[in-house]
Amino acid sequence: MAHARLRGVVALDGPSGTGKSTVSRKLASALGAAYLDTGAMYRAATLAVLHADVEPSDPDAVARVVRAARLSVGTDPERPAIFLDGSDVGREIRGPEVTGAVSAVSAVAAVRDQLVAQQRELVNEALLAPGGVIVEGRDIGTVVVPDAGLKVYLTASAHARAHRRTAQDVSEGRAGDLDRTHADVQRRDALDSGREVSPLRKADDALELDTTDLDVVAVLEQLHKHVESRGLLVAAERTTP
Ligand code: DC
Numbered sequence: 001m002a003h004a005r006l007r008g009v010v011a012l013d014g015p016s017g018t019g020k021s022t023v024s025r026k027l028a029s030a031l032g033a034a035y036l037d038t039g040a041m042y043r044a045a046t047l048a049v050l051h052a053d054v055e056p057s058d059p060d061a062v063a064r065v066v067r068a069a070r071l072s073v074g075t076d077p078e079r080p081a082i083f084l085d086g087s088d089v090g091r092e093i094r095g096p097e098v099t100g101a102v103s104a105v106s107a108v109a110a111v112r113d114q115l116v117a118q119q120r121e122l123v124n125e126a127l128l129a130p131g132g133v134i135v136e137g138r139d140i141g142t143v144v145v146p147d148a149g150l151k152v153y154l155t156a157s158a159h160a161r162a163h164r165r166t167a168q169d170v171s172e173g174r175a176g177d178l179d180r181t182h183a184d185v186q187r188r189d190a191l192d193s194g195r196e197v198s199p200l201r202k203a204d205d206a207l208e209l210d211t212t213d214l215d216v217v218a219v220l221e222q223l224h225k226h227v228e229s230r231g232l233l234v235a236a237e238r239t240t241p
Helices: 020-030 038-051 059-068 096-106 109-128 140-144 158-171 178-194 216-229
Strands: 002-006 009-013 034-037 071-074 081-084 133-137 150-155 207-210 233-237
Touching: 009 020, 009 140, 020 034, 020 133, 020 216, 034 038, 034 109, 038 059, 038 071, 038 081, 038 096, 038 109, 038 133, 059 096, 059 109, 071 109, 096 109, 096 178, 109 133, 109 140, 133 140, 140 150, 150 216, 158 178, 207 216
Parallel strands: 009 133, 009 150, 034 133, 150 207
Antiparallel strands: 002 233, 071 081
């Protein structure tokens, strides 16, 4: 049976809690695309810094630790995977210690240079297979893949984002604390948008999509419509019945 596959790159940027990860994965699965979660890479780099007992606010020491860390990333949307020095750290990188330190680590220029180079390699590798790739993060449309076929900048009110993050924490077995999460969302917004290197901002040619009052299905519908109208869908034969 014929169905549609993505070709090329879709860049999805925006702050935490806008639903980026959920919709990126679902869209990638629906369109036979690879999926790259760049936030997971910054989180794994942060875990390396914490394991090394280095101050996240010391850029030289942070850069040294991250240079020596071996990060590997899986791009299958059904099984996103992230390994640090050979260990699966998918769960550990979502904990409060990493969340508290990741903005400081991701503000270090040498860390960004290293991870952006690795992200571009992963995107190029993914593009060798049919199906394109959906890349989510903060600087995908502005820095990592500035020539992406479609760039979308997701937003939502801080209140809605804090609610979603809290619900996610609870569903994944962590303690849910709405006030603390709200404060953390605002703190990270300020740090990620205010940093000198590659601050979080909408690319000039990105479409903005406010997800405050939209559920996942509605966001996916919008994204699908934009992918189609950009001519980024190609017909493909299904290999499974
Ligand atoms: O999407 P996330 O919450 O897992 O991202 C974790 C942190 O990583 C976020 O606070 C900002 C940083 N980040 C970044 O600086 N650049 C990216 N492309 C992705 C994430």
